[in-house]
Amino acid sequence: MTHFFQNVPSEAAQQIDALSRMLYDLREDRKLILARYRAADEKALLALIAAGSVEEHPAYEHYLGAKTLANTREVIREQLRELLATGV
Numbered sequence: 447m448t449h450f451f452q453n454v455p456s457e458a459a460q461q462i463d464a465l466s467r468m469l470y471d472l473r474e475d476r477k478l479i480l481a482r483y484r485a486a487d488e489k490a491l492l493a494l495i496a497a498g499s500v501e502e503h504p505a506y507e508h509y510l511g512a513k514t515l516a517n518t519r520e521v522i523r524e525q526l527r528e529l530l531a532t533g534v
Contacts, residue, residue, distance in 0.1 A: 458529065465526045469519055476515040479508050488513045 451459040483500055485491035491509045494500045 461529055462526065465522055465529070469522055469526070472515050472519040472522065476512050476519070479512045479515070482508065488516060 451462075454462070480487065480491060483491050483494055483505060485494060488509055491500075491505065491512065495502055495505050495509060
């Protein structure tokens with residue numbers, strides 16, 4: 447078994463762990479929102495709303511929530527990439 451954190455300073459390992467957990471939570475929360483409407487992604491949910499296939503409210507708020515979770519996830523992924531690129 448590979449010990450990923452073996453040569454990583456403790457503080458960096460804690461940051462990586464926290465960011466990784468946050469990424470997981472954001473991904474799973476987004477999936478739950480979209481699953482409620484059987485939508486593959488935010489675009490699909492917005493299309494369902496526009497077509498009148500689902501009620502505008504609360505679907506639009508859920509669309510915004512899923513979009514915010516996806517955007518936040520991308521920001522965190524970039525932070526994680528930067529942290530890993532520093533040669534931790």
